[in-house]
Amino acid sequence: MASDVIIIGAGLNGLVAANYLAKAGKRVLVLERRAVAGGQAVTEAFGSGFRLDVLHAGGQLRPDIVSDLGLDVPASRSEPLISVLPGGGQLRLTADSDDRTLASIGSVSKRDAERWPGFVAFMSEASGFLDAAYRTPMPRLPNVSFSEGLPLAKLAMNLRQLGPRDMFRVIRALPMSALELTEEWFESDAVRAAIGAVAVHGATLGPMSAGTGYTLMHNWLNRGGLGHRRVEGGVGRIADALVAALKARGGEVRLSADVKRIILDDQTVRGVRLANGEEIAASTVMSAADPRHTLLTLVGAPELPPEFVWAAQSIKMRGSVAKVHLLTDGNHGLPAGTLIVAPSVRYVERAYDAAKYGQVSQQPYLEITADGAVVSLHYQFAPYALRERDWGQERAVLERSAVDTAAAAFPQLRSSIREIKSLTPLDLERTYGLTEGDLNHGQLILDQMFFMRPMPGWSTHKTPIDGLFLCGSGVHGGGGISGAAGRNAAKVVLKA
Amino acid sequence: MLSTLELKVTPFHERTSRLSVAQNWRRWAGYRVVGSYDLSLDHEYWAIRDRAALIDVSPLMKYVIEGPDAARLLHRLTPRDIDRMTVGQVAYTGWCDEEGKLIDDGTISRLGPQHFRLTAAEPSLRWLSMNAVGMDVRITELTDQVAALSLQGPKSRAVLNRVCKDKLDGLKYFRWMNTSVGNVPISVSRTGYTGDLGFELWMEADQALPVWDALMTAGDDYGITPCGILAMDMARVEAGLFMLDVDYTAAPHAWIEGQKSSPLEMGLDWAVNLDKKGYFVGRRALEREKREGSAWRMVGIEVEWEGLERLFAEVGLPPQIPSMAVRESRPIMCDGKQVGYASTSTWSPVLKKYIALAHVQRPYYEVGTSVLMEVTVEHHRKYAPAKVVKLPFYEPAWKKK
Amino acid sequence: MSVNTYDAIVIGAGHNGLIAGAYLARAGKKVVILERREIVGGAAVTEEIFPGYRFSEFSYVVSLLRPEIIRDLELPRHGLKILPLPSSVTPLDNGDYLAAWADHEPTRREIYRHSPRDAEAMDEYSRVMARAAKAIKPVLSLVPPDPSSMSVRDMLGLLRLGKYAKSLSEKELYRIAKLVTQSSADLLNEWFEFDALKGTKSASGIIGTFLGPHSPGTAYVLLHHYMGEIDGAFRAWGFAKNGTGGVTAAIAASARALGAEIRTNAAVKQVIVKGGRAAGVALENGDELRAKVVLSAADPKRTFLGFVESQYLPDEFVTQIKSFRVRGSSGKVNIALSALPQFTCLPGESPLHKGAISISPSIDYIERAYDEAKYGQFSKNPYIDIIIPSMIDRDMAPPGHHVMSCFVQYAPYDIEGGWDDQKRDAFGETVIRTLERYAPNIRRIIVGKQVITPKDIERIAGITGGNIFHGELLLHQLFFLRPAPQWADFRTPLPGYYFGASGAHPGGGVMGAAGKLAAHEVLRDWR
Structure with missing residues (x-):
């Protein structure tokens, strides 16, 4: 039976889009290149069989998506963010301002502890605004129709209802640097650095870069605070829930179905061609792959207008995250929580400086999470595009400085290591299909947000190819594994 | 030192500057060319219409496009159906932006199955490269390396028959061929910017002067006359040929939408093949304009x-x-x-x-x-x-x- | 009425203060302009630092001065002449150079020499930037509406702004959105490949900011510098006859001719508040002056935290002004020379000596210079923008001798350990050493040199933090957020007190728009 809609990629956004369409009665076929669904939200086994959340140590779908789709998602809990300070100190931060958090902050600065609840309130207001913005479709400017303009006007009213003071605080904070923002609240460098680290998590930016106010809000929204939201049984279970729900709605997911080409007939979609040569017809194709790959590889530049091709080429991807996973004997000595090595703002900024010049940071900002005997090191910054070396040479350097940095904070760790599995940005591209290893399918920078995501003029999920829609992280709502982009795109397709 | 402050001169400058009585120079694409040799235009104009006028058109932008996707690139770039072009054919074409507005115009010569020459009024390397993304094609600019002469007028064929190794009687309108003058290889296309019988000659810049001299000598009996671009300007209006940034504003140069022109508006319907297969830049906009009529x-x-x-x-x-x-x-x-x-x-x-x-x-x-x-x-x-x-x-x- | 009673008092005789004062006088008001220093001009002054050698001490080029101000105040009649800077040149490390001219064709040929691709890209880039500048320019001469306000005036302002946005084409609108948010490195990397070209262009995006070319938002600053009024030029900057002090001298002469009084050596201590309104000022020397309105053209910190007691201003406003970023990032080295510097790439006297000379070999070079500054050091290899004013205006130095102005970035105001004489000397030496790499004879021909750190800018010109724009051109410090949300309309929370300087919309450069707009708003409120 022919499908109404083919969706390329069974990541969370692809699966969320599929569910919304299936719920509306469409026949949906999801094609996944890998043998496992989930995209970035996968729990996989490596080496001797150790299982872990490969790319994201936690995550959550937007709660409204969970309820819209009636999903049976596993429980998740928010972890505290623990910043490891030189000399063995720790700074424990949570978004609920509990006594332990306030005491911990108080140990570095009394004044900062007093200001913490106010900061948390501001951040929830700001991320709340961002949540609303991610739900609001971003029409093409400047000729916005009344029906498109209404949700925007609503969003503007939401903002105005915050009152002038908070409204301006939110507006000002978006283009600010995390340092500037935190300087307005806190005096302690350690507190500023911990927040700055969350702000640059996944981004190729430093805490002194303009626009990290925005990425802070974004990450705060997706995490529901500072620490990770750990999923019971692994993040892969979110994907499992989505696949199950899709099947129940009559949709289909085909694994190991590698789409090589979107078939066109004069700028109109006719279907897709798989790596094995099989062609599947459909008049609507949604791609949850990143926009650069979708447009320049699956469609192909020769089929697209030159200025559009240039804009697609100009999407800033430049991932600089690497992962170093360790199987230990269990005696790694790590406390529970989302641990970070980001002792000072300058430390994190210097780690970022290396990425600017195509080098792997020798003193990286690390995020360390442990699940039983498995320890995961999230490593920043390790740029996809190395200047003088290549990733074949640099893997050993990456693994060494990852372990050295982590072991400096947790000395027991080194001797507990049994196996190492590292993922360079190049691996993220090759294995997980993330162009330039960018987890967000396009950097979360000011000129790639809202109306300009993925490209100026194309924030509507549409493309110059009739019947082809974008629904991955690289479009509005996206960045992270929240499913917002998939939902937004599905709504557009249902209206089309 | 600071030679960039001077205008470039063409490979024929040694000859043209000596012949120029009026010292009436014009700037053309960064070159200094003769506006008129004489104090009045009459003599030069009538050479075009009655004899043989020799015009230095070297400043034309010239590109060679080669490779497996060469035809595909031009097919995508222009509204012409390149698949229908045979080797030896020359096609006049405009090309558009995605909104169907003219960027430039020039000629395409099919030199081989995977080998083309494109002329343009404006530098086009960037636009060509932007269109060649994802294609297997090589684009080379030859503006400075290739000299170009336009020989126009009813006697132009007779003059060429005297100097070229091959007879040009068989060369049809908008076709080209290779031949030589003395031992200088040239290619000749039956094209021009005057609306008269005429040819354009293409040769290596460093072998340009012998060709000029041979033409002037052989053409003497036919009244061959060096002709500046001002007389050609009169002739091209009579021929209904327009000029970039004079009769239409190139879309990238326009400050406002209203300054832009589509090929349909410019009367180039015959050079817009909407029945051809596949995407080309501006296709949808041109289809719409065709449907709704031009303003x-x-x-x-x-x-x-x-x-x-x-x-x-x-x-x-x-x-x-x-x-x-x-x-x-x-x-x-x-x-x-x-x-x-x-x-x-x-x-x-x-x-x-x-x-x-x-x-x-x-x-x-x-x-x-x-x-x-x-x-x-x-x-x-x-x-x-x-x-x-x-x-x-x-x-x-x-x-x- | 006593002599010391005015309609309006303007604090500060920099260009904005003078312009505001001149406009108020032109409207028939009795105006006094008070200047702390013994000379007028603020940061736009020409001083004879060494006998016979005259320097535009701080601000050294003019591109943004609004032409309507030149016309309204009849500045040419009062001596204003803006001489063109015809070219710019970037010496390269390989002994070659990259030049740009006011004329398009030689510029094209010059770039073509280095990169044919960039030569074409530059044509298109210049058009795109010119169009963006054209599109954004009207916004600069507009009083920013308050988006949180429900007042008719603000709503109308927002509506007008929305209408204006709709009048732009899709391409223009997105281009502007992109320019406002992008980093200049990203912008330039999309267009060009030649390092020196990108480096030189990116420099316009960081001048006066505490940002590197990779920082988002720097593309806007680049555009800001693109808005020069002398049309058609690559870098539409000019040099004022008699230095930048020539501009303020002309404005001062115009203001006087219009009836304004200008008092120098009149440092303001405090704004006098009566019945909840600004009612005059008290000077450091104990004099008191009364007026219906007071307009400050000082920087925002002194305007609100220095001159006014905090009890008269709302707490939130005070907090906002306190967090307003005014970190100076640039210094100046003014050098008197006994001969023309011999640049390796420009032997002898070249026409390029008449234009700007830019030490900006690549984006990385500038970004690395920034890296040092963000960690509290001045750059070891700084970006330097050089002009030799005596090549343009022969009256600036004795015959055969020259003056050279070097604008240097980065030199952080908050240098680690604070600025002292030793650090100033080291900074000056770094600049000379950098220059020596490109002009080996420089050290031998130095007659005298004046090194100005951001601290010196603060001390001499009175700009808190030493930022040349009175406040960094950061996205969150522009338009309706400049200098503070809800107070971008040149009014202040203290009735009768107005603010019209570089720290207000539309920001810095010798533009004069803030002074003019502020005067306009004063007159609008006049009852």
């Missing part, structure tokens, strides 16, 4: 001489017309309102008419419509009666024979 068109305007005479007679003067093509905007009126403007106007010595290329709004662009063109009569604005006519104004029987 205005480039047309010929012929001023009625008696009416013009009357306007001048009112102040006691005989008609006064500039003796060369004038690139200045003149309003075209109808029913008491402005319905367009002339972008270039000229006295046509062969037709004995005052003619103009004009942008005219629908429905006034229909052939035969009576309009008025603004003229200045003794410092006062007046309106001369005129008619919309079919282009070209002048097309001699021998042009395509």
Whole structure:
């Protein structure tokens, strides 16, 4: 039976889009290149069989998506963010301002502890605004129709209802640097650095870069605070829930179905061609792959207008995250929580400086999470595009400085290591299909947000190819594994 | 030192500068070229129409496009159906942006199955490269390396037959061939910018002078005349040929949308193959325009001489017309309102008419419509009666024979 | 009425203060302009630092001065002449150079020499930037509406702004959105490949900011510098006859001719508040002056935290002004020379000596210079923008001798350990050493040199933090957020007190728009 809609990629956004369409009665076929669904939200086994959340140590779908789709998602809990300070100190931060958090902050600065609840309130207001913005479709400017303009006007009213003071605080904070923002609240460098680290998590930016106010809000929204939201049984279970729900709605997911080409007939979609040569017809194709790959590889530049091709080429991807996973004997000595090595703002900024010049940071900002005997090191910054070396040479350097940095904070760790599995940005591209290893399918920078995501003029999920829609992280709502982009795109397709 | 501050000179400069009596130089694409050799244009103009005029057109931008996707690139770049072009053929084409507005125009010569030469008025390397993303094709600019001469006029073939190794009698309109002059290999295309019988000769820049000399010697019996670009400007208006940034604004140069022109508006319907397969830049916009009709068109305007005479007679003067093509905007009126403007106007010595290329709004662009063109009569604005006519104004029987 | 009673008092005789004062006088008001220093001009002054050698001490080029101000105040009649800077040149490390001219064709040929691709890209880039500048320019001469306000005036302002946005084409609108948010490195990397070209262009995006070319938002600053009024030029900057002090001298002469009084050596201590309104000022010397309105053209910190007691201003406003970023990032080295510097790439006297000379070999070079500054050091290899004013205006130095102005970035105001004489000397030496790499004879021909750190800018010109724009051109410090949300309309929370200087919309450069707009708003409120 022919499908109404083919969706390329069974990541969370692809699966969320599929569910919304299936719920509306469409026949949906999801094609996944890998043998496992989930995209970035996968729990996989490596080496001797150790299982872990490969790319994201936690995550959550937007709660409204969970309820819209009636999903049976596993429980998740928010972890505290623990910043490891030189000399063995720790700074424990949570978004609920509990006594332990306030005491911990108080140990570095009394004044900062007093200001913490106010900061948390501001951040929830700001991320709340961002949540609303991610739900609001971003029409093409400047000729916005009344029906498109209404949700925007609503969003503007939401903002105005915050009152002038908070409204301006939110507006000002978006283009600010995390340092500037935190300087307005806190005096302690350690507190500023911990927040700055969350702000640059996944981004190729430093805490002194303009626009990290925005990425802070974004990450705060997706995490529901500072620490990770750990999923019971692994993040892969979110994907499992989505696949199950899709099947129940009559949709289909085909694994190991590698789409090589979107078939066109004069700028109109006719279907897709798989790596094995099989062609599947459909008049609507949604791609949850990143926009650069979708447009320049699956469609192909020769089929697209030159200025559009240039804009697609100009999407800033430049991932600089690497992962170093360790199987230990269990005696790694790590406390529970989302641990970070980001002792000072300058430390994190210097780690970022290396990425600017195509080098792997020798003193990286690390995020360390442990699940039983498995320890995961999230490593920043390790740029996809190395200047003088290549990733074949640099893997050993990456693994060494990852372990050295982590072991400096947790000395027991080194001797507990049994196996190492590292993922360079190049691996993220090759294995997980993330162009330039960018987890967000396009950097979360000011000129790639809202109306300009993925490209100026194309924030509507549409493309110059009739019947082809974008629904991955690289479009509005996206960045992270929240499913917002998939939902937004599905709504557009249902209206089309 | 600081040679970049000087204008470039063409490979023929040694000859052209010595022949130039008027020292009337013009800037063309960063080069210094002869505007007119003589103090008046008559002699040069009539060489085009009656004898053989030799024009240095080296500043034309020249690109060679080669590789497996060469045809595919040009197919995508232009509205012409490149698949239908055979080796040896030359095609005139404009090319557009995605909104279907003209960026530039020039000729494509198919040199081989995977080998083309493109001429353009403006530097186009960037636009070509932007269009070649994802294609297996090599684009080389040869503007400075390749010299170009245009030999135009009824006697041009006879002159060439004398100097070229091969006879050119078989070379049809908009075809090209390889031959040589002396021991200099050249390629000759039967093309030009005058609307007369004519040829364009392409050769390596460092072998350009012998070709010039051979032509001048052999052409002497036929009255060959070096001709500047001002006389050519008159001839091209008679031929209904337009010029970038004079008769249309290249889309990238336009400050506002209204300044842009589509090939359909410019009357290039015959060079827009909407029936061809596949994507090309501007396709959808052009399809839409074809469906909905163009808002205005480039047309010929012929001023009625008696009416013009009357306007001048009112102040006691005989008609006064500039003796060369004038690139200045003149309003075209109808029913008491402005319905367009002339972008270039000229006295046509062969037709004995005052003619103009004009942008005219629908429905006034229909052939035969009576309009008025603004003229200045003794410092006062007046309106001369005129008619919309079919282009070209002048097309001699021998042009395509 | 006593002599010391005015309609309006303007604090500060920099260009904005003088312009505001001149406009108020032109409207028939009795105006006094008070200047702390013994000379007028603020940061736009010409001083004879060494006998016979005259320097535009701080601000050294003019591109942004609004032409309507030149016309309204009849500045040419009062001596204003803006001489063109015809070219710019970037010496390269390989002994070659990259030049740009006011004329398009030689510029094209010059770039073509280095990169044919960039030569074409530059044509298109210049058009795109010119169009963006054209599109954004009207916004600069507009009083920013308050988006949180429900007042008719603000709503109308927002509506007008929305309408204006709709009048732009899709391409223009997105281009502007992109320019406002992008980093200049990203912008330039999309267009060009030649390092020196990108480096030189990116420099315009960081001048006066505490940002590197990779920082988002720097593309806007680049555009800001693109808005020069002398049309058609690559870098439409000019040099004022008699130095930048020539501009303020002309404005001062115009203001006087219009009836304004200018008092120098009149440092303001405090704004006098009566019945909840600004009612005059008290000077450091104990004099008191009364007026219906007071307009400050000082920087925002001194305007609100220095001159006014905090009890008269809302707490939130005070907090906002306190967090307003004014970190100076640039210094100046003014050098008197006994001969023309011999640049390796420009032997002898070249026409390029008449234009700007830019030490900006690549984006990385500038970014690395920034890296040092963000960690509290001045750049070891700084970006330097050089002009030799005596090549343009022969009256600036004795015959055969020259003056050279070097604008240097980065030199952080908050240098680690604070600025002292030793650090100033080291900074000056770094600049000379950098220059020596490109002009080896420089050290031998130095007659005298004046090194100005951001601290010196603060001390001499009175700009808190030493930022040349009175406040960094950061996205969150522009338009309706400049200098503080809800107070971008040149009014302040203290009735009768107005603010019209570089720290207000539309920001810095010798533009004068803030002074003019502020005067306009004063007159609008006049009852």
